[in-house]
């Protein structure tokens with residue numbers, strides 16, 4: 001089982017790749033630039049150069065599932081939100097379906113189901129996540145949608161909650177990486193959606 005990681009060079013992507021490669025998971029990291037390769041090659045991780053705004057179909061060769069953790073980030077405008085977070089995700093789903101991959105694991109966002117409830121500045125991003133999730137749900141590929149809260153760089157506690165609660169809306173990127181590791185190995189989980197916050201349950205118990 002080979003996992004294509006889209007957004008592998010991101011903060012979650014790298015943490016997931018590191019954990020997964022240490023756990024013996026076979027990976028292909030999709031990255032945008034050749035100067036990003038050494039970090040992956042030092043860890044024995046296969047890489048492929050691909051850009052969600054270009055042609056990236058070759059990245060899928062020989063892969064069985066996708067982890068999509070790419071994002072345009074907070075320093076670009078709504079044009080990139082549309083092209084990367086929405087249309088890039090849609091094109092990745094289409095390629096996964098076309099190639100007959102087994103599963104698609106999407107990193108979405110907490111409350112993406114209600115974009116108008118987000119602060120005004122975040123609404124285009126939430127609308128992109130909402131539409132990408134809807135597209136994935138209606139596609140033919142078995143999937144898991146993970147909806148993390150506001151990301152932090154706190155150390156991974158490996159204790160989470162999969163129910164949005166009043167106490168907080170944060171989750172560490174490390175906990176998201178551990179959650180992705182669990183989901184990438186829990187092959188029986190299909191067509192499921194989980195919120196993800198820091199909490200007090202083990203990842204295996206929270207993401208059943």
Ligand SMILES: NC(=O)c1ccc[n+]([C@@H]2O[C@H](COP(=O)([O-])OP(=O)(O)OC[C@H]3O[C@@H](n4cnc5c(N)ncnc54)[C@H](OP(=O)(O)O)[C@@H]3O)[C@@H](O)[C@H]2O)c1
Nearest residue numbers: 007009010011012032051052053069070071073109150151
């Ligand atoms: N920020 C939050 O509070 C929050 C909350 C919930 C969910 N999320 C989601 O969490 C995910 C990742 O978070 P993060 O902190 O790891 O973000 P990050 O560090 O900004 O990583 C994003 C990754 O996406 C890649 N990327 C950007 N444009 C691309 C393109 N055109 N083609 C291919 N790859 C591209 C970036 O590549 P480079 O490394 O080359 O730049 C980077 O590796 C995103 O899906 C985000 O929407 C964020």
